[in-house]
Amino acid sequence: MNTINQDKKANNNLLFTAKEAYRTIRTNLMFSLAKKGCKTIMFTSSVQGEGKTTTASNVAFSIARSNKKVLLIDVDLRRPHVHRLVKLSNTPGLTNVLSGFNSLEEVIHKEVFKGLDVLCAGTISPNPSELVASEELAELLEKLKADYNFIILDTPPVNIVSDALTLMPYVDGVVMIARPNYTARKELQNAIGQINLVGGKILGVVANGAQIEKKYGYGRYGRYGRYGRYDRYGSYGTASSSAQEQAAPAPQEDVSEQTEKTEEEPKEEA
Ligand SMILES: Nc1ncnc2c1ncn2[C@@H]1O[C@H](COP(=O)(O)OP(=O)(O)OP(=O)(O)O)[C@@H](O)[C@H]1O
Ligand SMILES: [Mg+2]
Numbered sequence: 001m002n003t004i005n006q007d008k009k010a011n012n013n014l015l016f017t018a019k020e021a022y023r024t025i026r027t028n029l030m031f032s033l034a035k036k037g038c039k040t041i042m043f044t045s046s047v048q049g050e051g052k053t054t055t056a057s058n059v060a061f062s063i064a065r066s067n068k069k070v071l072l073i074d075v076d077l078r079r080p081h082v083h084r085l086v087k088l089s090n091t092p093g094l095t096n097v098l099s100g101f102n103s104l105e106e107v108i109h110k111e112v113f114k115g116l117d118v119l120c121a122g123t124i125s126p127n128p129s130e131l132v133a134s135e136e137l138a139e140l141l142e143k144l145k146a147d148y149n150f151i152i153l154d155t156p157p158v159n160i161v162s163d164a165l166t167l168m169p170y171v172d173g174v175v176m177i178a179r180p181n182y183t184a185r186k187e188l189q190n191a192i193g194q195i196n197l198v199g200g201k202i203l204g205v206v207a208n209g210a211q212i213e214k215k216y217g218y219g220r221y222g223r224y225g226r227y228g229r230y231d232r233y234g235s236y237g238t239a240s241s242s243a244q245e246q247a248a249p250a251p252q253e254d255v256s257e258q259t260e261k262t263e264e265e266p267k268e269e270a
Contacts, residue, residue, distance in 0.1 A: 045179075050208060077156075173200075
């Protein structure tokens with residue numbers, strides 16, 4: 001399990017520890033998928049607001065920094081947020097291509113950072129499930145695999161909507177995000193069970209926001225249970241922010257730090 005601590009109050013050396021955590025995830029991902037060609041990795045979680053988008057975006061940046069060609073795709077067509085983190089326009093994007101209004105070339109934001117392209121979600125569609133399950137999306141992903149070393153998919157939570165499960169056949173592995181003192185154990189177990197059921201390969205679980213300054217603080221991870229309330233997620237399916245999201249601490253995104261020099265490429269499997 002990887003841990004990320006972005007709580008500024010808890011750790012003055014924030015950026016260093018957060019960056020290190022993303023690098024660790026990057027290295028683990030590079031070693032955990034023994035395949036040649038493009039590696040397609042989904043980031044998901046059990047419920048809303050656990051840090052999927054933040055982690056997926058930062059890991060995409062981190063992989064690009066190691067001289068890989070990376071495409072970050074926002075496949076959360078209901079509550080897209082990647083564009084906010086990378087400060088891009090969300091439209092036109094994926095949905096506009098799937099609906100036939102735009103070409104891929106028109107909507108991919110090229111070289112947002114050296115080596116990193118971004119495909120935002122696009123115009124909010126009334127039928128996101130159909131778009132995610134469409135042959136067009138499968139074909140589009142297949143086509144994109146020829147152009148990138150890594151494709152990172154940011155997706156909605158597994159226990160709320162089925163989109164991430166629908167995408168499972170097209171990805172090589174899944175990174176689960178959980179948030180200590182936030183993610184209910186039964187929610188995480190349920191999500192993992194569903195992913196296993198559709199044959200998904202879980203590459204690892206990221207403990208996002210873990211209090212790592214407390215020695216061996218993973219013990220706190222046992223205190224699940226605060227978040228079983230589905231009524232809180234009633235806003236899923238709209239573009240508006242939920243109360244829970246607004247209550248979350250301000251992001252300390254590494255993604256805006258685009259000036260860092262390219263890192264040495266970690267050695268990958270043959
Ligand atoms: N490690 C962290 N420390 C502090 N704040 C964080 C951390 N990770 C995420 N956040 C904040 O928590 C909120 C939710 O994060 P994010 O949007 O990445 O979650 P998500 O799982 O993608 O949510 P959704 O289910 O709505 O797509 C955001 O305000 C984000 O900035
Ligand atoms: Mg998100």
